[in-house]
Amino acid sequence: MASVVKINVLTVPAEQREVLEQRFASRAGAVEGSDGFEWFELLRPLEGTDQYLVYTRWASEEAFQAWMSGPMQAAHRPAAPAGEGEGAAQRPAASGSTLWSFEVVQSAGPKQA
Numbered sequence: 001m002a003s004v005v006k007i008n009v010l011t012v013p014a015e016q017r018e019v020l021e022q023r024f025a026s027r028a029g030a031v032e033g034s035d036g037f038e039w040f041e042l043l044r045p046l047e048g049t050d051q052y053l054v055y056t057r058w059a060s061e062e063a064f065q066a067w068m069s070g071p072m073q074a075a076h077r078p079a080a081p082a083g084e085g086e087g088a089a090q091r092p093a094a095s096g097s098t099l100w101s102f103e104v105v106q107s108a109g110p111k112q113a
């Protein structure tokens with residue numbers, strides 16, 4: 001079965017980048033153990049956009065849906081990182097988000113030596 005790629009597109013104002021990255025860093029491990037989970041990358045924009053991409057790849061749509069309806073909630077529970085007050089914890093660093101869905105049709109990695 002073809003893997004599916006789910007990319008959450010987060011619009012992040014320049015002054016919120018560090019906060020966003022810190023929050024992701026403090027959620028390390030939040031998705032790795034999930035059934036059908038294959039890959040995660042947080043992609044910081046270098047130029048041309050203020051949108052971060054949260055790249056995730058799953059063995060199937062069902063695996064992604066199962067994560068969304070359960071463990072995902074834990075990964076997104078607001079936490080108050082050191083140095084941030086209660087109020088700060090409630091305010092998302094991102095000002096918007098959009099979910100993109102793709103099916104993997106072809107992929108390649110480097111040739112094994």
Ligand code: HEM
Pocket residue numbers: 006007008010019020023024027028029030031040054056075076091092093094095096097099
């Ligand atoms: C494709 C699957 C995902 C969806 C649909 C999703 C959904 C969202 C949404 C709607 C937001 C914006 C709301 C907000 O800023 O609080 C967000 C932010 C965030 N997500 Fe996800 N997410 C996904 C994957 C992940 C994964 C895999 C992790 C952890 C490894 C994660 C951790 C976070 C964190 C830390 C934020 C930042 C909260 C902030 O802006 O301060 N997300 N996500």
